[in-house]
Amino acid sequence: MxxxxxxxxxxxxxxxxxxxxxxxxxxxxxxxxxxxxxxxxxxxxxxxxxxxxxxxxxxxxxxxxxxxxxxxxxxxxxxxxxxxxxxxxxxxxxxxxxxxxxxxxxxxxxxxxxxxxxxxxxxxxxxxxxxxxxxxxxxxxxxxxxxxxxxxxxxxxxxxxxxxxxxxxxxxxxxxxxxxxxxxxxxxxxxxxxxxxxxxxxxxxxxxxxxxxxxxxxxxxxxxxxxxxxxxxxxxxxxxxxxxxxxxxxxxxxxxxxxxxxxxxxxxxxxxxxxxxSLGSTVVPWTIIVMGVLSMFIGVTMAVIQKEIKRLMAYHSVSQIGYILMALGVGLLALRDPQAMADYGFTAMKGGIFHIINYTMYKGLLFLTAGAVFYSAGSRNLNELGGLARVMPQTTFMFVIAAAAIAGLPPFNGFVSKLLIYQSTFAVYPLLAVAALVTSVLTLASFVKVFQTAFLGPAKKTYENVTEVPASMLLGMSLLTIVIIALTLFPGWTLSHLVEPAAKALVDQAGYISAVMGGGL
Amino acid sequence: MLDKVYSGFGYWDVFIWLLFFAISAALVLFVRSMGRNDYKEGTDQDEIFYGSNPVPEDGADMGVPAASAYWGFVEALKPYYNALIDIHSGIASDYVGYFVLTVAIVAVLVLL
Structure with missing residues (x-):
């Protein structure tokens, strides 16, 4: 067997x-x-x-x-x-x-x-x-x-x-x-x-x-x-x-x-x-889209004013979930209209699903880098931290990659999924794409703040004995960094092998039903 | 090509972007190489200019704290932020209230 x-x-x-x-x-x-x-x-x-x-x-x-x-x-x-x-x-x-x-x-x-x-x-x-x-x-x-x-x-x-x-x-x-x-x-x-x-x-x-x-x-x-x-x-x-x-x-x-x-x-x-x-009306798709837009904007604006590194990143999680909700909400909106699905719905779904893997990888990495900072420096307060790039170069390098990816800077993977989301949501309602772009700019702004206050700047006496985190912690962060770099360098492969099959499976309700109701054999 | 992404509205090719980066980096390095090379380490040329004041010994006395970052942005949006911070009360019953309220609003929209 x-x-x-x-x-x-x-x-x-x-x-x-x-x-x-x-x-x-x-x-x-x-x-x-x-x-x-x-x-x-x-x-x-x-x-x-x-x-x-x-x-x-x-x-x-x-x-x-x-x-x-x-x-x-x-x-x-x-x-x-x-x-x-x-x-x-x-x-x-x-x-x-x-x-x-x-x-x-x-x-x-x-x-x-x-x-x-x-x-x-x-x-x-x-x-x-x-x-x-x-x-x-x-x-x-x-x-x-x-x-x-x-x-x-x-x-x-x-x-x-x-x-x-x-x-x-x-x-x-x-x-x-x-x-x-x-x-x-x-x-x-x-x-x-x-x-x-x-x-x-x-x-x-x-x-x-x-x-x-x-x-x-x-x-x-x-x-x-x-x-x-x-x-x-x-x-x-x-x-x-x-x-x-x-x-x-x-x-x-x-x-x-x-x-x-x-x-x-x-x-x-x-x-x-x-x-x-069977969803019938467009109320549920639009509810999801509105929740997505609110999550993007409120999440990122709350992140900008945070002074605690993990709380800042947590608000960014809310914001990133907003992108995914908005994209898949647009896909849901186009579900009953084959032309709309072909024009923008499927692209939005691909963008949303691609953003799921991107978000999980770079957000996971960001939280790990925040943990590494806490482990070595003993603080998560951005008002206290500073100059850590000198003593934690590997962590800093991985933070920069994750921050660039979440901010949607080209050529990183976050840019590709956001590009698909911007272009497809623009076709539904241009303001959706504008909200997503503004969110992206504010995301960059708040991660520049983290980078500048925690990693850059002159060395602080409080942290003069700080050293890089142990190898196993670096290994955990490196794993996600490698995945991010792979997703960045091979977005076409990722879309065709990982994302598109997932998106097709999600819209194929008949296939999902028949796999069980057909008897399974 | 595998690495090319077609969005239906255009395309993205990461390697074209990397090529652009490489060319830009080469140009930057070329311009840098044209600069003066008579800089002397360990002399006055090496000192930090700190508004003609003595440079503090501890870096903690120099940087801009996170609380001051984007002060103008936050000040301009003060009414928005005041409302937003009020909503984030940190009280568990408020969390439940927002959840139940959302269920009620979406239920009304869906049932109507």
Whole structure:
């Protein structure tokens, strides 16, 4: 039997094993714990890449848990699926690869970054639970399972954000996130309940095939869209983001960036694959576009005035999510009009999906560089920092690359995805492109401020003993830097091999439904 | 070519940009090489000009702090920033309020 058929399950099983075996690995001491963390992270990334290759080569993969055979989605002659089904199309596989790379970089970085603290076996257990939750959200074909994985990721996030429990700010940030996250999760659960009540099914493909737009479906749509938009940090529900991102350990923040993308994945899976053409009016696409524009502008203007490096970067996360929401909102707007889809909708979707990988890589790297500054200089306050480029040249170099990429400076990867977004959104409504351009300028301005205040300037006596961070932390940052440079140098390859298949999978609602409802064989 | 991106409105080729960068860098280096080469390290030529004042020994006394960056921009947009900072109260019940309010507004828009 070909073992590769089990790849969807392995993607979840490997980090889950990593999580539960972490306390055992911790008994072997620091070296064993570190080796276990890296082994599981590398294996998870490898399995995700293999799954992506399998999906690109063979089309959507389905995996049925507990059936007589892994691929029988409609067992015993039933007309709808009853078991837990993982459904992995090119969009899911793409997201899994992006998330696993961020998790790997965060794991490398955390080895030494967290070394000064106790309870590290709990840290690695929570870290891998968060990875499992994130990947589960991206691979499941089932709405209730999506909720379960979302909760696994949320609970692990609460623990990791509050990991430095001697810091009241960390506990407060975690508490706030827990309150808002739990309430939004309840809204998601109610929405899933609506579907179960109406259609006696929670499988996305099964519900999508039967879906008829009524009041229950509209309310469920609102609950899902707004809750998932909150989870990815869209304005006006973004307030938890700067607190949580700033207080979590840097390696965790890198992973949280990828986890927010899993919520974004859920949002667009719901809009494109669950509702698709049934969305009817343009209210939801425009709601997403407006949330995107507000997120871009409010996020970046709040970032400009921040004096704490990680809070500044967290507000930029809000702003970057805005680009993706706006681009995929434009794609959603064009969904029912083939001409509009061909003219600008598909370009917007490609730009949005390309921005997902770009954003995860450069934002993850920026948070890691902020962590490196905190590790070496002991401060995150931009009013205090200065002259660090002299003593932390490698970190500075990687910060400059990430900052240039997020600001959309040519020739970096951020420029390419933003170019696609500018041009396609201009075709819908020129002011959208203007808002995106202004946001980009302000992004550059605030990162120039970080560069000037933290890295440039004369050497400060306070930091005369500061040295570059250890090799494993540099390795975590280098991994993301290499990916950014590769995306910069080969945008054409990235678009044709990674982004376009993902975008095509996302708009192909019929293909998503038939992979399960066709019986899976 | 693999590295060329067509947007439907134009195209982007990273290697053309890198070529442009390389040519620009060569020009800059050429202009630099035309400059004077009688600069002497360790003499008065080497001293920092600090408004005719003595240069502080600690760099902390010299730089512009982050709080002062973009002062004019922030001052010009003060009403906007005041409103924005008020919204970011840091109170958990406010976070929930904004979430519920957004659900209500989007629900009204979708249901109408």
């Amino acid at each position: 070909n073992w590769q058929i089990h790849l969807p399950a392995l993607v979840l099983a490997v980090p889950l094993l990593g999580a539960f075996a972490s306390p055992v690995a911790g008994l072997g001491g620091r070296a064993t714990r570190n080796a276990w963390m890296i082994f599981i992270s590398v294996l998870t990334t490898a399995v995700c890449i293999m799954l992506w290759q399998k999906v690109i080569a063979g089309g959507t993969a389905v995996y049925v848990m507990g059936a007589e055979a892994w691929n029988i989605t409609l067992p015993s002659g039933l007309s709808w699926p009853v078991r837990i089904i993982l459904e992995v199309d090119a969009f899911s596989a793409f997201m899994a690869v992006v998330g696993s790379i961020a998790a790997l970089a965060g794991a490398f970085f955390s080895l030494r970054f967290m070394d000064r603290f106790t309870g590290l076996e709990k840290f690695s257990a929570l870290y891998f639970l968060l990875v499992t939750g994130m990947l589960g959200m991206q691979l499941t074909g089932d709405l209730f399972n999506f909720f379960v994985f979302l909760e696994i990721a949320s609970v692990a996030s609460f623990g990791l954000i509050a990991f430095w429990r001697d810091r009241p700010e960390a506990v407060e940030a975690s508490f706030k996130y827990m309150v808002i996250s739990t309430i939004s999760a309840m809204f998601i659960l109610i929405a899933v309940g609506f579907f179960y009540g109406r259609y006696n099914a929670v499988n996305i493909a099964a519900v999508a095939r039967m879906l008829q737009m009524g009041y229950a479906e509209k309310i469920a749509l609102v609950f899902l869209v707004v809750s998932l938009a909150m989870k990815c940090g869209a304005v006006p529900m973004h307030m938890w983001t700067p607190d949580a991102y700033a207080e979590a350990p840097a390696g965790v923040t890198c992973l949280l960036v990828a986890v927010s993308q899993a919520s974004l994945y859920g949002l667009f899976r719901v809009c494109f694959s669950l509702y698709g053409a």
